[in-house]
Amino acid sequence: MSRFLWTQMDDVGPTARLRHAMCFESSNNRTILFGGDSGHNGLLGDTWMREGDAWTQIGDTGPSSRHSHAMCGCGTSFLFGGRGRDAYFGDTWRILSGDDWTQLEDTGPSARAGHGMVFEQHGARVILFGGENADGPLGDTWQWDFMREDKWTQIEDTGPSARRYPVMAYDMINRRVVLFGGVDGSGRSLGDTWALTAAGWAQIAHFGVPSSAAGAMVGTDVNLVSYGGLVGSDDLLSGTWSFDGQFWTQRQDMGPGARWGHAMSFDAKRRSIVLFGGAKAAPGAAGDQLATGDTWEHVISDPATTPISGSSDKESVPTAAFVNVIPNSVRLGQPMQITVGFDKVTPDPVTVNLAWMTKAAFHAANQSGVSPTAGDVHHLPDIEAFPWAIEASTVVTNPLNAPGFFYVIAATSNKVVVSVEVESLLF
Template sequence: MAKLLWTQKQDIGPRPRYAHAMAYDAARRRVLLFGGDSLAGHLFNDTWDWDGSDWTQVEDLGPGPRGGHSMAYDSIRNRTVLFGGNSGGADLNDTWEWDGSAWTQMQNAGPAARAFHATAFDAARGRVVLFGGQPSGGGAPLEDTWEWDGEDWSQVEDSGPPPRSGHVMTYDRVRHRTVLFGGAGTGAAFSDTWEWDGTSWRHVEDVGPRGAVGAAMVFRSKVSTLFGGITTSAGSAPRELFGLTWEWNGTHWTARQDMGVGPRLGHAMAFDSGRGCVVLFGGVTVPPESTGAATSVKGDTWEHADVTSPGGPGGGGPVTGILGSVTAAPDPVMRGGSLTVTVSLAGPLTTPVVAVVDCLGVRQLMIPPMLLTGSTQFPVPQVLPMPVPASLPITATGPDGVSVSTTVTVV
């Protein structure tokens, strides 16, 4: 079993919490964190960002205090979309967007109020996908699928995975699929894996991680990475917390032996594509309904990358990989024009390199042996789902899973 080294980066920043949400803002190169539950009678409504070295509180206005909400980053409109959660007295169905400086409430209609649902941004279709969750009033978990286009929610499916809450989702930007794992209905946690292609759900696997509730999952350039969780959401014994990382490549799950982060649930993760690393914060190391669980809520920050930084694990240097840089021209680029994206290698190689380029869509770029660069063109739509001028993030990911990124201005 391949080992995976986590490095603790900070234990200073946001207060310890559980059931918060995080997303990576590619345009601003920051991991965004909002809300969560102290398990001591206090819900948070603070907004923080992580730059790879330090946490900074950037806002304490916007959505009300909550836990069990979801966030997904819309890389086309450069907005982080937040939906729902539990306010302590009731579940919520409000939709908010973060533009890098302030929260704006977008809607109070759409999916029914819920918590412990999951969302992911489908970059190929420009939609935030939502599935399931625990409805207000403590009824049976939901099994509906909704999509947010930046203006309205639309229900697109009412069949697929069985009803559940506490599941996790992420978007596979290479295969253009939203991946769902785990969660629970009314008892034991599910161990099934499903994929959404924009039209229908497909049940793709039952073998791999044990059934888990309250895990976290991100897409890490080539694979979907799952960490943590607990065996069941019910109060029945036995209950086991997980501290193992699993990777889904679209065909099968592979376990990785973790070193560093201990078993937990209700944590949050985001993939920092600019630095090529997974960022994890918080969670709780005992079942959340346990007596004294508040003393086991964590406020620690961890990272792992597939390629060691120059200073060794935790050395603080930039992550280096096969790709050296990505550039785009012209900058600024006009709507209706064409953008040339050039990917450069860190050094000459003797075998072809396939880079995954994400810019108004995802495509693969092959760089032939012994050449240091390769280019591809992206048409810029005349009509964009964002106000202009706008900063457009561009990311290129090498076969080693390490990403390089840049931005251009669209006018």
């Protein structure tokens, strides 16, 4: 059993709560928390951000007070649904810029709470599954596709059974959405694991992890991490589990203690898992015994770093070359050397596909026989900065305008070596 070190943070932040939601905004390098249930003073509708290791309350406008809603980070924060005092919500909100929420006018999933939701980075779409309404658990799957319709559409597919309070996260390594657990209509805690790809839902064989619901799970740049949850109506869990795409592994930890209804996010800038709040007593306990307001972090240790490289088949390229560079882990601020073939005579492009970072492509092409010069520095969105481009309209396909830059570290008549450094992830 490998060790997993949690550290309680000594800071002032949101009040105690459970069944709130959190996500990481990669465009702003911050964690956003919204809403929840205070346990004794009612529902909450406040928004907090965590930059570095400090909480700050932000935003004057936003969704109404609620609990059991879902959030995910797609550059900025995206929120759907939840439950108020007397009704379920079916509204969609996003922080488009700054600190305030904007309601998106759209018809989509029915009003619900306790659903799972995650951003599928490589597909540039939000995936929502399940939850419950007044009639019981739900088992439908919806997507919000930013690159195509930019609205909710239901995915017609056979997948997990109807359930409330599953946990969902995006597996960056295997490029798929992973769902675990939940509670079915009879109140039974589930222990199945499912994966969603472009081909649809498929159940994954798994071993060891206990059935649970109302825990939390995040995707990191190396694996998925799940913490805590509830089995039945009164069995609280305290274990940390990691999932590598095939196997669940329990991690030895000294940390937040048994709880449910908490929330977690992965701070990609600091490579830190952030956990906040939850309940340390079973449902039905006295209100002042339910909600907690503690913040815990686990910093993922830096692995041994090696250059992440890709190259074309030939150093001398007669027409064009294409190299696809998809690292196993995405690291902020870590340069990656990419070698591509380059032809000094033919003005066809050499393409480096950085879709894992920006859903964009960097086209390096010769113009008037001039190669890029070692030391050239270019920002990805800056089309005019390419003196060796064919046409500005084809230089950078970067519709979502992710920040980042590359610089040329070597250039010859038939080869270009560039180093790409990611300033922030798009999603």
